Structure formats: structure tokens, C-alpha cells
Amino acid sequence: MLADLPTPYATVDADVLDRNLRAMAGHAATLGLTLRPHAKTHKCEQIARRQVELGAGGLTVATVREAEIFADAGLTDLFIAYPIWPSAQLTARLRDLASRADLKVGVDSATSAEALARAVPGLQVLVEVDSGHHRSGVAPEAAADLAVAADKTGLLVRGVFTFPGHAYGPGRQQRAADDEATALTTAAAVVSAAGLDAGVRSGGSTPTAALTTAGPLTELRPGVYVFGDAQQAELGSCGWDAVALTVTSTVVSRNGPRIILDAGSKVLGADQQSWATGGGRLLDHRDARIVALSEHHATVVFPDGAPLPHLGDTVRVVPNHVCATVNLADELIVVSAGELADRWPVAARGANT
Numbered sequence: 001m002l003a004d005l006p007t008p009y010a011t012v013d014a015d016v017l018d019r020n021l022r023a024m025a026g027h028a029a030t031l032g033l034t035l036r037p038h039a040k041t042h043k044c045e046q047i048a049r050r051q052v053e054l055g056a057g058g059l060t061v062a063t064v065r066e067a068e069i070f071a072d073a074g075l076t077d078l079f080i081a082y083p084i085w086p087s088a089q090l091t092a093r094l095r096d097l098a099s100r101a102d103l104k105v106g107v108d109s110a111t112s113a114e115a116l117a118r119a120v121p122g123l124q125v126l127v128e129v130d131s132g133h134h135r136s137g138v139a140p141e142a143a144a145d146l147a148v149a150a151d152k153t154g155l156l157v158r159g160v161f162t163f164p165g166h167a168y169g170p171g172r173q174q175r176a177a178d179d180e181a182t183a184l185t186t187a188a189a190v191v192s193a194a195g196l197d198a199g200v201r202s203g204g205s206t207p208t209a210a211l212t213t214a215g216p217l218t219e220l221r222p223g224v225y226v227f228g229d230a231q232q233a234e235l236g237s238c239g240w241d242a243v244a245l246t247v248t249s250t251v252v253s254r255n256g257p258r259i260i261l262d263a264g265s266k267v268l269g270a271d272q273q274s275w276a277t278g279g280g281r282l283l284d285h286r287d288a289r290i291v292a293l294s295e296h297h298a299t300v301v302f303p304d305g306a307p308l309p310h311l312g313d314t315v316r317v318v319p320n321h322v323c324a325t326v327n328l329a330d331e332l333i334v335v336s337a338g339e340l341a342d343r344w345p346v347a348a349r350g351a352n353t
Contacts, residue, residue, distance in 0.1 A: 001340065002248075002333070002335065002339070002340050005248075005333065007248050007249050007250040007262055007263070007314060008247050008248060008249045008250070008261075008262055008263035008267045008317075009247070009248050009329075009331075009333050010245060010246075010247055010248075010267075010325060010326065010329040010331075010332050010333065011245065011246050011247070011248045011316070011332075011333045011334075011335055012227070012244055012245050012332045012333065012334050012335070012344070013244050013245075013246075013335055013336070014334050014335065014336040014341055014342075015336055015337070016241070016242065016243070016244040017047070017226060017227070017244040017245075018050070019242070020225055020226055020227070020228065020238075020242055020244055021047075021050055021051060021054055021226060022054060023225075024037070024209065024222060024225050024226075025051075025054040025055050025056070027209065027210070028055075028220050029055060031212065031213070031214045031220075032214050033212070033214065033217060033218060033219060033220045034057040034058075034218060034219040034220070035051075035055065035056045035057060035219075035220050036056060036057055036058050036059065036060050036079060036202065036219050036220065036221050037051050037056055037059065037060065037221065037222060037223060037225075037226070038059075038060040038061075038062075038081070038221050038222065038223030039059045039060065039061050039066065039070060039223070039348070040060075040061060040062040040066060040223060040323060040348075041223035041224050041226055041227065041322060041323045041326065042223075042226050042227065042326060043066070043326055043327065043346050043347060043348035043349055043351070044326075044332060044344050044345070044346055044347060044348075045069075045070070045073045045075070045344075045345075045347050046342075046344045047226060047344075048070060048073070048075050049073075049075070051226075052075065057077065057219070058075075058077030058078060058079065058102070059075055059077065059078055059079070060078075060079050060080075060081050060221045060223070061078055061079070061080055061081070061348075062080070062081070062082060063080070063082075063351055063352055063353060064080065064084065064090055064093055064094060064097065064353065065348070065351035065352065065353045066080075066348045066351045067080055067097055067101065067103065068093065068097060068351075069347050069348045069351055070348070071097060071100060071101045073347070076100065076101040076102055077101070077102045078097075078101050078102065078103050078104070079103075079104045079105070079106075079126070079161075079202070079221075080103070080104070080105045080106065081106055081161065081163070081202075081221065082105075082106050082136070083106050083107060083108045083109070083112055083128065083136055084105050084106070084112070084116065085112060085115065086115050086116055086118075086119035086120070090119075090353075091119040091120070094119055094120050094123070095119070095120050098120050098123055102124075103123070103124065104124040104125060104126055104158060104200075105123065105124070105125055105126075106125065106126055106127075106128045106136075106161060107125045107126070107127060107128065107146070107150055107155070108127070108128040108136050108137050108138055108146070109138075109146070110145075110146060110149035110150070113125070113146070113149055113150040113153050113155055114149075114153050116153075116155060117150075117153035117154045117155050121154050122154060122155070122156060123155055123156065124155075124156045124158050125150055125155045125156065125157060125158065126157075126158055126159050126160060126161045126200060126202060127143050127146050127147050127150065127157065127159070127160045127161070127187065127191065128160075128161055128162065129143050129160055129161070129162045129183050129184070129187045130162070130183070131162040131163070131164055131176075131179045131180045131182075131183035131184070131203070132164065132166045132175075132176060132179040132180075132183070133162075133163055133164065133165035133166045134166075135163070135165060137162060137163075140182075140183040140184075140186035140187040140190070141186060141187075141190060143160055143186075143187035143188075143190055143191050144190035144191050144193065144194040144196075147160075147191045147194060147196045147198075148194050148196065151196055156197075157191070157196045157197055158197055158199065158200050159188070159191075159197060159198050159199050159200025159201055159202065159218075160184060160187040160188055160191060160198055160200070160201055160202070161184075161200070161201070161202035161203060161219075161221075162180055162183050162184060162187075162202075162203045163203070163205065163221075164176040164177060164179060164180040164203060164204075164205055164207075164208050165205065166179070167205055167207040167208045168207060168231070168235070168273065169235075169273070169275060170234075170235065170275055172207075173207045173208055173211060173235070173236075173237070174211055176205075176207070176208055177208040177211035177212060180203045180204075180208065180216070180217075181213065181215075181216035181217070182216075184201045184203055184216045184217060185201075185215075185216045187201075188201050199218070200218055200219055201216060201217050201218045201219065202217070202218070202219035202220075202221060203216075203217050203219070203220070203221065204217065204219070204220035204221045204222050205221070205222055205223075206222040206223060206224040206225045206232055206237055206238075207232070207235055207237045209222045209225065209237075210237070223323065224237075224322060224323065225237075225238070226244065227243070227244045227245035227322045227326075228242045228243040228244060228245070228318075228322070229243070229245070229318060229319055229320060229321055229322035229325075230276065230277075230280050230281045230318045230319060230320045231271075231273065231276065231320050231321055233281070233318070234275075234276060234277060240283065240286065240318075243283060243318050245319075245322050245325070245326070245332070246283055246316035246317055246318055246319075247263050247267055247268055247316070247317040247319060247325065248314050248315075248316060248317075248333070249261040249262055249263035249267075249298070249314065249315055249316075249317050250262045250312065250313070250314050251309045251310065251311055251312065251313045251314075251315065252297070252311070253311070254308060254310075254311060257301055257302045257303070257304060257306070257308070258299060258300065258301050258302075259299075259300045259302070259308055259309060260297050260298070260299055260300070261297060261298040261300060261315065261317065262296065262297065263296075263297075263298055263317055264293050264294045264295045264296040264297045264298055265279075265293045265294070265295055266295050266296060266328060267296075267325070267328055267329075268280055268293065268298065268317060268319045268320075268324075268325055268328075269319055269320065269321055269324030269325045269327075269328060270293060270324070271320050271321035271324050272293075272320055273320070276320055277289055278290040278291060279291070279292065279293040279298060279320065280293075280298070280317050280318055280319045280320050281317070281318045282300065282315050282316065282317060282318070283315075283316040283317070283318050284315065284316055285300075285302065285306075285309075285315065287302070287303050287306060288300050288301065288302045288303075288306070289301050290317075298317065326346055326349075327346070327349055327350065328349075329346050329349065330345070330346060330349065331343050331344060331345050331346060332344045332346060
């Protein structure tokens, strides 16, 4: 019984989740794109399997350990969408992983390409280009030089990729989508002109997915769409009715227009963009604001005159950044039609190496 579970806990509405999964799968299919969802959001084998059942061409992961966990579960078409430096310990793991999975990794320098080639000869790579997020990746015009350098080491260049992370801000989505399309088009053209494979043009994010058009991209890598979160809702990337994961939390104190919940940053995560309206939102009390997060408590302020939940009541908290919330949970409590349906382990929790 849900009422018997100690709070706080992460709750997934299976019906909303499946609606989200179907919608993105349909969107990618309509555009003729391969959907390669980012599993760092859910870290859960059950959700990954459902994504593949609905047509996903494989998974995107953040780390070697995430890749190992999903490969162990039989999900073996994997792309590690970040540059990797193959330390001695990682080298053995990468070799093993590449021997039992269709593995691709990102590369953004000739130096790391040389190191990867020594570690795993013949490893498949995608050249990372910077489309405006300014985290990692080379300028689109420099993609050919890097691809040639990688090819000379014996790595197998399969294409180019980017992350339009600068879409995370009000009014930035269209510009980021346009930047992504331009960067991938340029990078693919110069790599092809150098005589190398630019067949994969991989990009995408939840804030830009709806704005993606066929042509510049062949592959879409959104992650947060499976659950939604307060950031996405406030950016307009999803509606509140598309929020599939909330944290069930109990009101433990009331004082004037404030309530205190038993879920703090160690459950919700501490992410809060400068433009966010608070430390998360209450799904059923959207005018309320989380004005402070302690490690184990959230302070919520309600508008003057608004009815407050009572002591002992439970509320549904929408975290700002659901990826961080999932990584703090041992399991996801799955509900359907308001009833406990299942409990899914967060298999890749803490898989940071």
C-alpha cells in the first residue's frame, strides 16, 4: 500500500511515463530520425527496455559504468556521449565493453584520440563539435582535422555529434536548435569532404526536441522527456500534465503561510537555475514556491489566503532537475491509476566512473 511507505520517495506515474515515451518515439519516427534516448535521466533497465520496444535505435549513456550496466542487461547498442580519457583501469573495461557491445564514444581532441586508439584499437567514435554550449567539442569547421587525426590512429569515425545545452534558459530553444543544425551540417560536410564517414549526425535535447527538423540530424538524444521536471515545465518544453516523476513528501511543520516538507536537497537534488522560480514545484499546488532547501527539508511558501496542506498530509514535489533526483534514489515507486504497481531499482545509480 502506498500509504504504508515511509516518505520521502520517488514516484513514477506509469501511465504518464508511457505517454511520454510514445510521444517522443512517434516524433522521431515522423521525422525519420533514429531515437537514441539518454539513459542518464532514468538509469533504469525497465524504462530502457520500453524505449527500445518503442523503436529506439540504442541508448546514450554518460559514463563507462552506465554502459556496462546496460550492456549487462542485454542493451548493447550504446553511445557514450562525452570525451573519455582512458586511464589504465578504464582501458581494460573499455576493451571488455567493446567486445560485447556495439559501442561508440565521443572524441574532441587528437590527443584523446591517440589515447583511445592505444586503449581500444578500432574503437568507433563520433567527433564532438561545439554548437554553442561551450563545454566540450571542437569548432564545426575543425571537425575534419580531428576526424582525420582520429582515423590515422586507427579509430573508426562514424560521424559527428553535439549537445545544444545552451537551450536551457527562457527563450533560448529556437536559437539553440538553429545553432545545432548549422554546426552539424558544417561538421558533416567537412568530414565528408575529407573522405571520412559522416553518416551519423547526432544531437538533440529535451528543450529542443520539438524544434528539430529532418536533414541536419540523423539521430536524436533527449533524456528528460521521459519524466519531465520543473525546469522543463517552466521552459515550456513539457506541460505539467507530462510530469511523470514526483517526490512524495510529508508535511512535518506549518507556520503561517509556510509548510516544511521532509524532502530536502539529499532527495530532490540541489540544482536551481537563476531563472527558476524556486527549489522545485508542488504538482498539486502550483502557486506555492519552495523558497529554501536544507539537506532533509524543504520550506514551501503559499500565497496569502491559500489553503495549506495539513500536518501529516503528503504532497507531490516536482524536482527542478529530475536527473539529479533519480541519481539520489535507490528505487522508483511505480503507480498506475493511483495504485502501487511496481518498484524499479535505479540500476545505474551512482555509476559515475
